[in-house]
Amino acid sequence: MATGRTHRPATRSRGIPEATVARLPLYLRALTALSERSVPTVSSEELAAAAGVNSAKLRKDFSYLGSYGTRGVGYDVEYLVYQISRELGLTQDWPVVIVGIGNLGAALANYGGFASRGFRVAALIDADPSMAGKPVAGIPVQHTDELEKIIQDDGVSIGVIATPAGAAQQVCDRLVAAGVTSILNFAPTVLNVPEGVDVRKVDLSIELQILAFHEQRKAGEEAVADAGAVPPAVARKQQPSIDQGPDGDVPAVMPA
Amino acid sequence: MATGRTHRPATRSRGIPEATVARLPLYLRALTALSERSVPTVSSEELAAAAGVNSAKLRKDFSYLGSYGTRGVGYDVEYLVYQISRELGLTQDWPVVIVGIGNLGAALANYGGFASRGFRVAALIDADPSMAGKPVAGIPVQHTDELEKIIQDDGVSIGVIATPAGAAQQVCDRLVAAGVTSILNFAPTVLNVPEGVDVRKVDLSIELQILAFHEQRKAGEEAVADAGAVPPAVARKQQPSIDQGPDGDVPAVMPA
DNA sequence: CCATCTTTGTGCACGCGTTCACAAAGACAT
DNA sequence: ATGTCTTTGTGAACGCGTGCACAAAGATGG
Numbered sequence: 001m002a003t004g005r006t007h008r009p010a011t012r013s014r015g016i017p018e019a020t021v022a023r024l025p026l027y028l029r030a031l032t033a034l035s036e037r038s039v040p041t042v043s044s045e046e047l048a049a050a051a052g053v054n055s056a057k058l059r060k061d062f063s064y065l066g067s068y069g070t071r072g073v074g075y076d077v078e079y080l081v082y083q084i085s086r087e088l089g090l091t092q093d094w095p096v097v098i099v100g101i102g103n104l105g106a107a108l109a110n111y112g113g114f115a116s117r118g119f120r121v122a123a124l125i126d127a128d129p130s131m132a133g134k135p136v137a138g139i140p141v142q143h144t145d146e147l148e149k150i151i152q153d154d155g156v157s158i159g160v161i162a163t164p165a166g167a168a169q170q171v172c173d174r175l176v177a178a179g180v181t182s183i184l185n186f187a188p189t190v191l192n193v194p195e196g197v198d199v200r201k202v203d204l205s206i207e208l209q210i211l212a213f214h215e216q217r218k219a220g221e222e223a224v225a226d227a228g229a230v231p232p233a234v235a236r237k238q239q240p241s242i243d244q245g246p247d248g249d250v251p252a253v254m255p256a
Numbered sequence: 257m258a259t260g261r262t263h264r265p266a267t268r269s270r271g272i273p274e275a276t277v278a279r280l281p282l283y284l285r286a287l288t289a290l291s292e293r294s295v296p297t298v299s300s301e302e303l304a305a306a307a308g309v310n311s312a313k314l315r316k317d318f319s320y321l322g323s324y325g326t327r328g329v330g331y332d333v334e335y336l337v338y339q340i341s342r343e344l345g346l347t348q349d350w351p352v353v354i355v356g357i358g359n360l361g362a363a364l365a366n367y368g369g370f371a372s373r374g375f376r377v378a379a380l381i382d383a384d385p386s387m388a389g390k391p392v393a394g395i396p397v398q399h400t401d402e403l404e405k406i407i408q409d410d411g412v413s414i415g416v417i418a419t420p421a422g423a424a425q426q427v428c429d430r431l432v433a434a435g436v437t438s439i440l441n442f443a444p445t446v447l448n449v450p451e452g453v454d455v456r457k458v459d460l461s462i463e464l465q466i467l468a469f470h471e472q473r474k475a476g477e478e479a480v481a482d483a484g485a486v487p488p489a490v491a492r493k494q495q496p497s498i499d500q501g502p503d504g505d506v507p508a509v510m511p512a
Numbered sequence: 513c514c515a516t517c518t519t520t521g522t523g524c525a526c527g528c529g530t531t532c533a534c535a536a537a538g539a540c541a542t
Numbered sequence: 543a544t545g546t547c548t549t550t551g552t553g554a555a556c557g558c559g560t561g562c563a564c565a566a567a568g569a570t571g572g
Binding site: 021022024025026028029030050051052087088089090092094096102103104106107108110111113114116117118119157158181182183184188190192196198200202203204205206207208209210211212213214215216217218219 | 277278280281282284285286306307308343344345346348350352358359360362363364366367369370372373374375413414437438439440444446448452454456458459460461462463464465466467468469470471472473474
């Protein structure tokens with residue numbers, strides 16, 4: 001346990017900011033690593049460095065959970081691991097179904113970190129009848145027809161969609177109708193869900209495009225710098241030309 | 257977001273908010289779909305619905321790019337597709353290397369949406385010598401030893417890391433040293449990179465944990481509601497009890 | 513040319529998240 | 543006990559992002 005017994009449990013356990021929730025898994029991972037190395041306590045500074053965040057932010061994040069630290073010492077690693085796990089709901093078992101066992105679905109099914117923390121792959125589901133019964137990651141694939149039954153029987157509340165974009169909304173609707181209230185969507189589509197259902201999306205294509213944007217910007221600034229310290233603003237200060245790249249890009253004309 | 261240099265006078269063409277950049281790919285996708293259906297123009301209201309965002313937000317986002325709409329009419333689909341593509345840097349070709357060809361790496365290599373928009377898989381790299389030469393998605397896997405040569409020869413500036421967590425930082429360092437300035441990280445680790453290098457991470461485990469948090473919260477509220485229409489605030493108004501879950505959770509004790 | 517109608521572009525206010533900076537809490541040594 | 547030293551927890555300020563609400567711009571019809 002902690003050195004001191006000073007824990008006043010969050011006066012406001014309800015209002016944990018979303019941004020904080022999103023960082024808790026990060027802290028938990030860093031803490032788990034420390035735990036495995038049998039490190040007893042850790043300061044906000046050290047832990048923040050390990051998690052790649054600002055230490056003040058980390059302390060404020062933890063303050064939403066309660067006063068779990070000891071001034072002058074830091075945080076008790078084991079205790080904090082438990083508190084965060086509990087806060088995230090990882091002290092219970094979450095059965096998960098994966099729908100769409102293509103390349104990605106199979107990769108997800110094989111993903112080790114899946115089962116490691118409270119999550120259990122309850123079923124793999126695919127629309128292709130020829131997949132049925134075929135084991136992936138040691139679990140036999142079941143046909144889409146079984147979807148509702150599986151969800152209800154196992155009390156599944158979290159679904160992962162790894163189908164092609166065209167099938168995603170339909171699968172989503174069926175999942176929700178069957179009782180799923182949290183969805184992790186890998187299909188490149190916007191999912192429409194009723195109130196009360198959470199959706200998080202993972203989109204490779206979008207991530208790459210964001211990187212491309214910054215990459216282009218870097219290349220542009222670099223080019224300007226190389227060309228001689230000419231403020232880019234001047235070059236663009238001309239007529240508000242239409243087809244002008246962000247940094248003197250190729251003119252290129254091809255609208256419609 | 258890598259701070260720029262001394263300039264900033266650009267009327268406003270330069271300062272596109274990060275949040276807006278993150279939504280541009282979403283708009284682009286919706287617009288592309290409209291384009292394929294030969295829809296000539298679209299209003300902010302319609303497009304916003306398709307992209308799953310607020311229409312005012314969409315208009316403000318577009319206003320950072322310029323005045324590309326026509327009042328009373330809407331936006332020209334083809335023109336907007338081109339403008340956003342150009343802004344995101346998708347009018348040029350981005351060679352990408354994928355490091356770590358396990359289940360996930362193979363899935364990424366096979367991902368169609370990859371090549372579709374300006375991105376080209378320049379090489380697949382894996383540390384396992386027995387993988388060398390073996391074709392994945394029609395591309396022969398190359399050994400890690402070739403990493404630097406490939407990046408320099410092809411002018412690769414974007415790298416995708418799909419290795420186990422333990423190898424990620426090392427791979428990252430080599431990528432950066434070889435000239436890569438944008439990294440998409442699928443390994444569950446915090447990557448340390450020098451100034452000027454962008455990192456975006458995709459972490460299945462974190463996403464699931466965030467869902468679990470909300471799921472737990474929903475379950476807790478539901479339980480309280482079922483217990484009789486007692487306002488949750490009242491129930492928690494009591495004495496600040498010690499090991500209390502966020503919503504009257506199970507006590508559960510298991511720190512160590 | 514004028515009136516009307518639609519839809520954009522944006523000023524403004526608000527709330528969330530981040531960061532700084534510091535008082536208070538506690539450990540530890542003397 | 544008392545003083546010193548370390549580190550937490552948080553008040554306050556600031557900046558970013560969001561959404562409202564509306565004036566201005568332009569199309570369209572008479």
